[in-house]
Amino acid sequence: MHANLASIMPQVIGVWCEEEGHDVRLECYTGFEDLNSILPHDIDILFIGAFTQAAQLSYAISAMFRKRGVVTVLGGPHARCYPQDSQKYFDYVLGFTDKQTLRTVLEDAAPHRPLGVYLSAKKQPPSLPGVRERWKFIEPTLRKAPTFKIVPMLGSLGCPYTCSFCIDSTVDYQPLALEQLREDLRFLLTKMKRPRVGWHDPNFGIRFNEQMDAIEEAVPPGSIDFLAESSLALLSEKHLQRLKKNSFKAILPGIESWYDMGGKAGAKSVQGMDKVKRISDQVNMIMRYIPYVQTNFVLGLDSDEGEEPFELTKKFIDLTPGAFPGYSLLTAFGQAAPLNLEFQREGRVAGFPFHFLNNNHAMNVRPRNYAWRPFYDHVVDITKYSFSRQAIARRFLANRETIPKWMNVVRALSTEGSGRIKYHSAVRARLDSDPSFARYFEGGSDELPQFYVDRVKSDLGSLWDELPEGALYHDPHAYLKSQPRIPLTLTQPALAPAVGESE
Ligand code: SF4
Structure with missing residues (x-):
C-alpha cells in the first residue's frame, strides 16, 4: 500500500496490542521494501x-511464518470479503474488529489448522485510538512517502447511502467523537508544519456542519x-465555500454511472445526457473552490x-x-456487497486470482450487456480518450494551481493513464x-491462462515459492454457498430451488 494511503486499522491493532501488554512492531509494505529484511523474526503472532x-x-507471508511456529491473523478488506478462503491460510480471520475481538485472539493465540477461526464483532468499534496514540506508527510510515505526506484520519464509519456495489452500503453510518477529532488536529499541529490530512471516511461530510464546526474550533483555517x-x-456551493475556507485541497466524488446511482449524485431523476450536463456543471463549480478533483466511474455496470x-x-x-477521471472495472469482491450474491446466483463471477482484483487488472463479473471483446474495445477507447495528449493538455490548462496541474500530468503518463491503456x-x-483467454473469460474453462500465472510469479518474486498449493485459486461462489438455506413455505412454488442450491 502506498505510504500515503496506509490504512488506519493496522495502527489501531498496534495500539490495542500494546495496551494489552505486548511488544509491537508495525511495517507498512509499499511494494518496494525487501520483505525478508523488514519482517521481524522473533515474534509470536503476526497480524x-x-x-x-x-x-x-x-x-x-503467512505460510512462511507458520512454518516457523508463528500464529497468523488476517484482517482488513480481504478478510471481510473472502473469509472462507482466508481461513485456509491463517489461524484467525477477522471481520469487524473491536478491542474485545482482538483480546480473544491474544488470549487464545493458538494455531488453528487446517482451518482458521473466523471472528467478527457485531459492528464497527464505537471509538478508535486517535492520532496521538497512533503517531509512533504514523511517523515511520510517512517517512516512506517521498514528497507529500498524508496523515490518515477518520471522522465516521459506514455510509447512509446504499450503492449496491459498495462494502459500506450495508454498514451503519456512525460518526466518531468530535472531541477526538479536535484533539487529533491540535496534536498534529505540534508535530508537522503544515500537515495534510486524508479523511478515510467512506463518505466525508454526512454530518457536514458538525464536522466543519469541530475542525474550525480546533485549528485556524488554512493551517x-x-x-x-x-x-x-x-x-x-454553500458547503464548498466552507470547505475552501478550511483548506480542503482535493475531493473525490463518485459519479459511477450515467444511468444508476443517482441518489449519491443528488441527481435521482435525471439520466443520460441530462445527467452529464447537470454533473458537469456541478463539478466545474466544485473546481472553483477545490483545487483538485477526481471523478470516479465504474465501467460495466448492469445499467450500461x-x-x-x-x-x-x-x-x-x-x-x-x-477533473481527473478515475475508472474502475466492475468487480465483485466476495461478500463485500449484497449485489455480489446476485452475480453469483447468475453464475457471472469468474475466479480471477485475487492478485488482479484491484478494479483494473481483471473484471471478475461477466458484464450483463456486453460481450468481452466489444467491452474491452470500449474500455481501451475511453482510457485513450481520457489520457490523450489533447485531454492531458486541456486538464493542465483547466487547473489553476501548480501541484494539481502537474499531478494530473504525472498520473496520466504513469500507470493510471498510459499504463492502463497498455494493459x-x-x-x-x-x-x-x-x-x-477467451475460454476463461467466457466461463468455458477454469484453467487460468498462463499470462496470469506468470504475472503473479513475477510479482511475488522469491515469495512465490512460499505460496501454498492451490492458493492461486478460490471459489468464486463461496458467498452464495455460505448463505443459510431458506425453508420452503406454502407461498413458494414447490420446485423453486432454495437459496444456495443454484449451483
Ligand atoms: S456513497 Fe460512497 S461510501 Fe456511500 S454507499 Fe455509495 S459508494 Fe459507498
Missing part, C-alpha cells in the same frame, strides 16, 4: 491487514490541508448498454476538462490471439 490485491502475497472522498449530493455510456463519459470529459490493450489483443 496482516490486506486488501484483496495483496491476498496472495499475504498468504505466502492544515485536507483531502476527502465525498458524494456529489453533499457538495453544494452499448456505446452510449462511454460516449457520455467522453462528453463529460469535454465539458469538465479539469487493457494487451488483454484485448489476447482475447483474439489466445484461445485459452
Whole structure:
C-alpha cells in the first residue's frame, strides 16, 4: 500500500496490542521494501491487514511464518470479503474488529489448522485510538512517502447511502467523537508544519456542519490541508465555500454511472445526457473552490448498454476538462456487497486470482450487456480518450494551481493513464490471439491462462515459492454457498430451488 494511503486499522491493532501488554512492531509494505529484511523474526503472532490485491502475497507471508511456529491473523478488506478462503491460510480471520475481538485472539493465540477461526464483532468499534496514540506508527510510515505526506484520519464509519456495489452500503453510518477529532488536529499541529490530512471516511461530510464546526474550533483555517472522498449530493456551493475556507485541497466524488446511482449524485431523476450536463456543471463549480478533483466511474455496470455510456463519459470529459477521471472495472469482491450474491446466483463471477482484483487488472463479473471483446474495445477507447495528449493538455490548462496541474500530468503518463491503456490493450489483443483467454473469460474453462500465472510469479518474486498449493485459486461462489438455506413455505412454488442450491 502506498505510504500515503496506509490504512488506519493496522495502527489501531498496534495500539490495542500494546495496551494489552505486548511488544509491537508495525511495517507498512509499499511494494518496494525487501520483505525478508523488514519482517521481524522473533515474534509470536503476526497480524496482516490486506486488501484483496495483496491476498496472495499475504498468504505466502503467512505460510512462511507458520512454518516457523508463528500464529497468523488476517484482517482488513480481504478478510471481510473472502473469509472462507482466508481461513485456509491463517489461524484467525477477522471481520469487524473491536478491542474485545482482538483480546480473544491474544488470549487464545493458538494455531488453528487446517482451518482458521473466523471472528467478527457485531459492528464497527464505537471509538478508535486517535492520532496521538497512533503517531509512533504514523511517523515511520510517512517517512516512506517521498514528497507529500498524508496523515490518515477518520471522522465516521459506514455510509447512509446504499450503492449496491459498495462494502459500506450495508454498514451503519456512525460518526466518531468530535472531541477526538479536535484533539487529533491540535496534536498534529505540534508535530508537522503544515500537515495534510486524508479523511478515510467512506463518505466525508454526512454530518457536514458538525464536522466543519469541530475542525474550525480546533485549528485556524488554512493551517492544515485536507483531502476527502465525498458524494456529489453533499457538495453544494454553500458547503464548498466552507470547505475552501478550511483548506480542503482535493475531493473525490463518485459519479459511477450515467444511468444508476443517482441518489449519491443528488441527481435521482435525471439520466443520460441530462445527467452529464447537470454533473458537469456541478463539478466545474466544485473546481472553483477545490483545487483538485477526481471523478470516479465504474465501467460495466448492469445499467450500461452499448456505446452510449462511454460516449457520455467522453462528453463529460469535454465539458469538465479539469477533473481527473478515475475508472474502475466492475468487480465483485466476495461478500463485500449484497449485489455480489446476485452475480453469483447468475453464475457471472469468474475466479480471477485475487492478485488482479484491484478494479483494473481483471473484471471478475461477466458484464450483463456486453460481450468481452466489444467491452474491452470500449474500455481501451475511453482510457485513450481520457489520457490523450489533447485531454492531458486541456486538464493542465483547466487547473489553476501548480501541484494539481502537474499531478494530473504525472498520473496520466504513469500507470493510471498510459499504463492502463497498455494493459487493457494487451488483454484485448489476447482475447483474439489466445484461445485459452477467451475460454476463461467466457466461463468455458477454469484453467487460468498462463499470462496470469506468470504475472503473479513475477510479482511475488522469491515469495512465490512460499505460496501454498492451490492458493492461486478460490471459489468464486463461496458467498452464495455460505448463505443459510431458506425453508420452503406454502407461498413458494414447490420446485423453486432454495437459496444456495443454484449451483
Ligand atoms: S456513497 Fe460512497 S461510501 Fe456511500 S454507499 Fe455509495 S459508494 Fe459507498
